[in-house]
Each structure stands twice: as structure tokens, then as C-alpha cells.
Amino acid sequence: MTEYVTADAPLARTGAIRLHGPQGFAGMRRAGALAAEVLDAVVPHVVPGVTTAEIDAIVYQTITAAGGVPATLGYRGYTHSCCISINHVVCHGIPGDRTLKDGDIVNIDVTPILDGWHGDSSRMYLVGDAVPIKAKRLVDITYECLMLGIEQAKPGNHMGDVANAIQRHAEKHRYGVVRDFCGHGLGQLFHDAPEVVHVGKPGTGPELKPGMFFTIEPMINIGKPDVKLLDDGWTAVTRDRSLSAQFEHSIGITEDGCEIFTLSPKGFHQPPY
Numbered sequence: 001m002t003e004y005v006t007a008d009a010p011l012a013r014t015g016a017i018r019l020h021g022p023q024g025f026a027g028m029r030r031a032g033a034l035a036a037e038v039l040d041a042v043v044p045h046v047v048p049g050v051t052t053a054e055i056d057a058i059v060y061q062t063i064t065a066a067g068g069v070p071a072t073l074g075y076r077g078y079t080h081s082c083c084i085s086i087n088h089v090v091c092h093g094i095p096g097d098r099t100l101k102d103g104d105i106v107n108i109d110v111t112p113i114l115d116g117w118h119g120d121s122s123r124m125y126l127v128g129d130a131v132p133i134k135a136k137r138l139v140d141i142t143y144e145c146l147m148l149g150i151e152q153a154k155p156g157n158h159m160g161d162v163a164n165a166i167q168r169h170a171e172k173h174r175y176g177v178v179r180d181f182c183g184h185g186l187g188q189l190f191h192d193a194p195e196v197v198h199v200g201k202p203g204t205g206p207e208l209k210p211g212m213f214f215t216i217e218p219m220i221n222i223g224k225p226d227v228k229l230l231d232d233g234w235t236a237v238t239r240d241r242s243l244s245a246q247f248e249h250s251i252g253i254t255e256d257g258c259e260i261f262t263l264s265p266k267g268f269h270q271p272p273y
Contacts, residue, residue: 002194002206007187017185017193019211024117024187025252025259028213031068031119032250032261034112038062039123040266043273046125048102052084056095059110068112071120071190078234083109083122090219090227090236090244091181102128105135107246111190118186120215121262122248126271134222135243138175142220142245143270145169145177149198149216153251153258157208163200166218176225178244181236183215186250208253217248 003016007024020028041062042055060081063070070081078094085093085107086100093107100106109122124139145166152161170177183196194206198218223242230237238244247270250261263269 004209007211011188013189013192015193017206017212018187019209020187020213020252021211024211024213027115027117028119028187028250028252028261031112031114031117032121033119033265034063034066034068034114035110035119035121035250036262036264037066038110038112039108039121040264040268042108043125043268046100046106046108046127048100048128050100052086052093052095052098052100055084055108056080056082059108063110063112066112066114068114071111071113071118075190081110085109085244085246087243088238088241090178090221090238091246092234092236094232094234100127103130103132104128105131105139105243105245109246109248116188118188118190118250119262120186120248120250122217122246123268124245124247124271125273138220138222138243139245139271141170141173141175142218143247145218145220146216146247146249149218150249150251150258150260153208153216153253155208155210155253155255158203159194159196159205159208160200161202162216163197163205164202167199170218170220176221176223178219178221178225178227180227181219183217183248185212185214187213210253210255212253213250215248215250217246219244219246
């Protein structure tokens with residue numbers, strides 16, 4: 001049985017789903033807008049020859065200049081301001097001295113904390129002019145999966161409706177939907193209830209109610225859905241080395257639908273930007 005609590009319940013992950021009011025929506029709009037601005041700011045820098053560490057530095061500078069703090073910095077020992085996942089890396093790629101190459105596809109995932117609220121979002125980027133058609137198609141379909149899931153995010157629906165919309169669209173194109181990672185509730189906590197899976201049956205899972213905040217972040221593989229974790233303890237890659245793509249928005253359930261907190265102010269919703 002799903003438990004729901006008001007937003008003023010003690011700030012701890014208990015498995016209960018928080019229902020926020022106008023103050024929470026205002027906080028999430030600010031934090032979400034900053035996340036989107038950060039992802040806009042890196043667009044001119046995602047080019048062949050740049051290192052992922054250089055992009056990470058831009059993310060840090062953009063977040064802190066706006067008065068925010070990167071949620072990932074120091075999180076469970078993580079020492080960077082974002083995650084950068086290239087080609088067959090599914091998620092949680094660690095910035096470093098790796099150089100982006102013409103033809104790469106890249107996911108950049110940021111979570112600034114602003115005034116105590118978390119704005120969590122990721123986007124795909126195409127590097128240079130040599131990105132293969134099959135990679136561009138994967139990126140486009142993954143974005144469509146996200147938006148089809150968001151269409152189902154409204155009061156009275158269930159998490160299974162969101163998941164099923166994503167799964168059906170991906171599998172229609174013979175892509176694999178990653179099961180090992182999911183979206184999550186957020187707000188004043190980085191990760192909270194509910195878990196937001198991307199594979200499921202309509203009408204199953206928690207009912208969506210006004211005031212719920214969570215991410216939807218499907219990870220879609222050209223090949224099979226299976227992933228493995230590298231020895232660094234963070235980086236997840238496709239087992240079959242096939243390309244993977246991901247998009248993520250933070251949303252809030254409203255009285256008649258949902259509000260996306262992390263929309264790009266510049267209209268950079270999907271590449272090319």
C-alpha cells in the first residue's frame with residue numbers, strides 16, 4: 001500500500017511519497033531552471049577535442065555563480081559536479097581526461113541544489129559532424145520516450161502508465177530499455193520515493209497525485225537492456241557494447257497534468273542545438 005505524506009513531514013527517506021504545495025513548486029521551478037541553464041551553457045563546449053573534465057569545470061562554475069551547489073559533489077564519495085556518459089556508457093560516467101571525438105553521442109547529467117531544492121536533468125549532445133544516422137535515431141527515439149512518459153504523468157494515472165508508454169515506444173523500434181536504473185522522487189532530498197521505473201504495465205504502481213515531484217529519465221540501448229558496472233563503482237555500460245542514450249526531466253504533478261521544471265530556456269530540448 002502506497003503511503004503519501006505532506007511536504008512538511010520529517011526530511012528523511014521513509015518510502016512515503018511527499019505531496020508538495022505552492023512553496024515546493026516555487027523552489028523546484030528555480031532549481032529546475034538552473035539545471036536547464038547549465039545544460040544550455042555547455043552546448044558550445046561539447047565539441048571534438050574538449051575533455052570531459054573541462055565540461056565538468058564549466059558545470060561547476062555555472063552552478064556556483066548562480067548561488068547553487070552541485071548535488072553530486074561529495075555525494076557518496078563522488079568528486080565531480082556532473083556525470084558525463086559517452087556512447088556505450090549508460091549513466092554515471094565520471095569526468096576526466098577523456099577527449100570527446102567527432103561522432104560521439106554524450107549524455108550530461110546535472111543536479112544543482114538551489115535554496116535547498118534539487119533540479120535534476122540530463123540531455124544528449126551530438127559531437128561534431130560525423131554522428132552516425134543510427135546514433136542520431138537512437139537519440140531522437142529516446143527523447144520521444146521521455147516525452148511520451150511525461151504525457152502520462154497526470155493525476156489518476158499510475159507509474160505503470162508512464163513506464164508502459166516509454167517501453168512500448170522503445171521496443172517498437174527494437175531498442176532495449178534499461179531496467180537496472182530508474183527515476184526517483186526529489187525535492188529537498190536528492191533521491192526520494194517513488195522509484196520511477198521505465199518498464200511496466202498500465203494501471204500498476206503508485207497512483208499519481210497533485211504535489212508529487214519526481215524525475216523521468218529513460219535509458220535506451222540500441223541493443224539489449226543489460227548493463228554492467230565498471231570497477232570504479234559508478235560507470236554503468238551496456239553489456240553488449242551497444243550505444244545508449246538518455247534524457248531526463250524533473251516534473252511536478254499538478255491538478256490537471258504536470259509541470260516540467262527543467263525545460264531549456266533557449267529551446268535546446270533535443271539535438272542538434
